[in-house]
Structures are given as C-alpha cells and as structure tokens.
Amino acid sequence: MQKYEVVIVGAGTAGLMLARELGNQNHKVLILDRKKNLLEFSFNTLGSFIDIEKFGFTENVVAQKIDAITIYSKHVKESVKINGYTLDKRKVHEELIASLNMDFVDIKLGIHIKDIVKVDDLFTSVIDKEGNEYNAKIFVDASGTAAVLSKKIGFMPKNSKLATGIEYNVQYLGNDNEAHLMIGKDYKGGYGWIFPLKNKRAIIGFGTFDESMVKGLKANLHTILELPNIKKLVLKDNDKAEGGSIPITPVLEKFVSHNFLCVGDSVSQVNPVVGEGYKFIFESAIFASKAICQSLKNEDVNLLLQYESDWKKRFLNNYKRSKKAQERIFSTSKNDILIDIAMLLFMKLRPNYKNVKTLSGEYE
C-alpha cells in the first residue's frame, strides 16, 4: 500500500492551497519542492481583489489596503473605486504553511522532480533528479511556470510564451491607498503598475507581453522612472530589482489525465490580462481538491474530470475574453491614440462597477 494518497510537485501558491484542503479532509499528502526555503521569492508583493477571510487568511497578509486604482494612458486618466489589497507574499505563504494539517501533510524540500512514470493506464510515481521515486494514488503538477510534468504530458506547450515583469520597492509620494496602472507607448507593449505599501513605500513595476523586450526590461523600467507623471509618484532609492514570469499561452482547458492533474501556472491559470493569479489559482486548487476527495472516496479516477468541468464553468468564458483583451492591448499599446480611444470607451464612459469587474478579471 502507498504511504501517500496524493503527491504534489511544487509547494507554491497552488500546491500549498491544495495540500491545505486535502489535509483538512484527512488525506495523506506528500508535497515536494525543489526549493530549500519556501519563503524565498523572486518578488515579494501582490496586487489582488481576493476576499482574504474567505480563503482563511488574517489581516496580517495585507501590506496595504487599496481603495482606488488610477489608470493612465497618454491623455486620459480614470480613477476606479475598488476594494483591493497589496498583499505581502511571504506572509500569505507563511499563513498557508501554518494552516497545513501536519498529521496528514508531509513536505520534502530540495527535491527536484524531473519525470513521471506511467504503467498501462495509470501513473505510478514521480522521479527526482537523483532517481528517487515517490509513489501515490494521484499526482499533481503545481510546479508553476516550470510546468515540469504538465509539459511532459502535453498540457503546457514545451516552449510556452512567458510575460515577464520587473519591480522596485521605492519611496511613494502618492495617496496611501491608491494604486496606479499605466498603459500606452511609454510602456512598450506592456503596462506599468504602482502598488502602495505602508510607511510611504510602494512597488513600481513594468511588465511586457513582448518577449523581444525582456532583455531590456530593467533599462525600460529606468526610463519609466524618469517620466514626469511617475516622478511625481515615486522616488527610487535602492537597486534591488525583483521580478519573474507568468505564462501567456492560449487559454488551456485540459488539466486532467488519468490519475494526474495540474493546478496553477503549470496550466496557465493566471488571468491572461489582469494577472490575478492568487485568487483564481486558489479557487482552482479548491476545485481540484474537491474532485480529488471524490475520486479517492469512490476509488474512481474518472471523477477527477469534475475539476475540469468546475474550472470551465467558472473561468473559461472569462479567460477567453481576457485573452482577447490581452491580444488587443499587445497590438495597440504602442499606439497612444488607440489606447486613449480604448480608455475613453472602456473606462471613462462606463459605470464604476463595470470597471471594477474588468480590473479584477471578473468578466460577466
């Protein structure tokens, strides 16, 4: 008999939430991560519309409450009243780890998984770089953009496209609870953001969908920091750049194969246009956990497919629309006039609640 019912590869956003849900249902879970320290990240803050209580977090994860986002194109500026947060990523993950039911969840660090073994119609183990095998009834790839098993199974394209972002923690001269989003020619095929923190600090970032620009990302962020409207808002006082990449594949909708499934960036579950990863990936992990519980209870791997159905019902139309919006932004964002017109049509003339929906990635 296997010691574990579920092996999860990756103890990030998706893997930890899934382990929490499964552990709470008394399922034996092994979670493996190549990192030695789960609280070391390439970036440390998140903008999110998440309902922190609903997902079981405390106010401690909030780096700053956001009550307005101002969006800027070359000649148009629109403020949207919101209920959002800048989150402290480290604290979110600390609380997730602390919430794991350690009677049922084991974590092994420094384990770099490289392959999955299939015998007949079922997957039987995952294998690490040293050749060690980890057995279970169900396997999950939650390895983020590495998508180590998702790529092997063929869910995630082998050379998937990534959007990359870079950020600085800077002095902030703006309103304490106001975030800023910038789009247009100055942001060269992408967009810029400022998320407020406490104590007059903020995160300023620049991200692009244009892979040809990734090399010059830092130089671009420096140019952006010199723009007059940005200079009024932030002052760079250190050289510590943070950042990372998110997948920008076409919208994926296949996440389950036999007794194997994927959650999170390994199957591109971050919203394609607004980058809301945490809230939507947590929801996806909860869908996955429900299907896994049913599958284990009834000893029927076909019940894992319920996860795909739940995900599609909740996200598919939304993500397809977001993907189109992402492509439109990419194709027009080097043209200030088109972006100004889009801002007038889509932000200025619409009621606040519709703009909130768009910004939170919740298309109707």
Ligand SMILES: Cc1cc2nc3c(=O)[nH]c(=O)nc-3n(C[C@H](O)[C@H](O)[C@H](O)COP(=O)(O)OP(=O)(O)OC[C@H]3O[C@@H](n4cnc5c(N)ncnc54)[C@H](O)[C@@H]3O)c2cc1C
């Ligand atoms: C610069 C940047 C800014 C972002 N801003 C926001 C934001 O403001 N708001 C928001 O909601 N989202 C944001 N996101 C998106 C969000 O961070 C991701 O969508 C989310 O973290 C993905 O979660 P995940 O669990 O799929 O992957 P991750 O959280 O990356 O976890 C993957 C885990 O798998 C491990 N792993 C990888 N390969 C292996 C392997 N071979 N063997 C074992 N372990 C492995 C990794 O070490 C890691 O711990 C941002 C992303 C980036 C890059």
